[in-house]
Amino acid sequence: MPRPEIGGFMYRSFRFPSAALLLALSYFLLVPPRLAAQDSKVMGELKFKGASGVEKDAGVWIDGTYVGYVKELKGDKKVLLLPGKHQITAGQSGYKDFVRDVVVEPGQAQKVRVAMPLLTGARLPSITAELKLTVDPGRAAVFVDDNYAGHASEFGGSLHSLLISPGKHRIRVALPGFQTFETEVSLLAGQKSEVKTELLKGSIEQASSDIKKDQNIQKDQ
Incomplete structure (x- = not known):
């Protein structure tokens, strides 16, 4: 359908992706799968969950870089990040942006529940x-x-x-x-x-x- x-879209000012996110992405592109799996305990995982169908299709930015939409960020597209503080932004047309800072711990997974109210x-x-x-x-x-x-x-x-x-x-x-x-x-x-x-x-x-x-x-x- x-x-x-x-009305009500994502913010329009931008910056380059963080070194931490690029390093994490580069690591899993270059390191053999077995070694990456063994060493993934140094990384932390974010598990995204949308509050409704709207949020499940919301776009996700991590440290300023678009990584995909909420419901696809699992399995081979799961989000693994270097330990430390990261900013999560999610947005969908007509809804207020979801923005949150999270602290990623080594070898741990944490859930991020995305909820966005309709813009007035x-x-x-x-x-x-x-x-x-x-x-x-x-x-x-x-x-x-x-x-x-x-x-x-x-x-x-x-x-x-x-x-x-x-x-x-x-x-x-x-x-x-x-x-x-x-x-x-x-x-x-x-x-x-x-x-x-x-x-x-x-x-x-x-x-x-x-x-x-x-x-x-x-x-x-």
């Missing part, structure tokens, strides 16, 4: 167009007019699309390790349109500023 675009005044567009996004990989983050809208798989396939206000819009699709895709669409009221792309492999250094968020924002208590 079409997913509506509603958030509402559906009264007149809409329909935009379908067919993107590989589907876990890539989608930004509409520089605002985080969700992950690509929410807006593709035979049953999903994005309801968006008519007019001209900038579409950006980004994921660490891939080159960012950008395009522009101009939609009429009631029009149905589709954007298709397969992201090209790249470097974390090629990641757009959309997936590197500013950490200096108010935290949830």
Whole structure:
């Protein structure tokens, strides 16, 4: 079913990813699986849980870098971090950002329950167009007019699309390790349109500023 675009998006100021997160990611890319498993006791794990269906699809940033959406961060995508303090940010269109600092302990796992209240005044567009996004990989983050809208798989396939206000819009699709895709669409009221792309492999250094968020924002208590 079409997913509506509603007001209240992610913050729009950004920074480069932390050295701790990059070191953790590099470690598990370079170290043989058996050795990594043996030495993983020096790392700590974060287990994410969404309070509702909205939070389960919320995008997650760790120390300013987009890592995926809540319900996928398990199994081979589980979050392992170096011990110490890390900032967690989760967001979804139309909802207040979830922001929290956590202290990761060596060899320990802790749960992070993500809950986000609806933003005051958030509402559906009264007149809409329909935009379908067919993107590989589907876990890539989608930004509409520089605002985080969700992950690509929410807006593709035979049953999903994005309801968006008519007019001209900038579409950006980004994921660490891939080159960012950008395009522009101009939609009429009631029009149905589709954007298709397969992201090209790249470097974390090629990641757009959309997936590197500013950490200096108010935290949830």
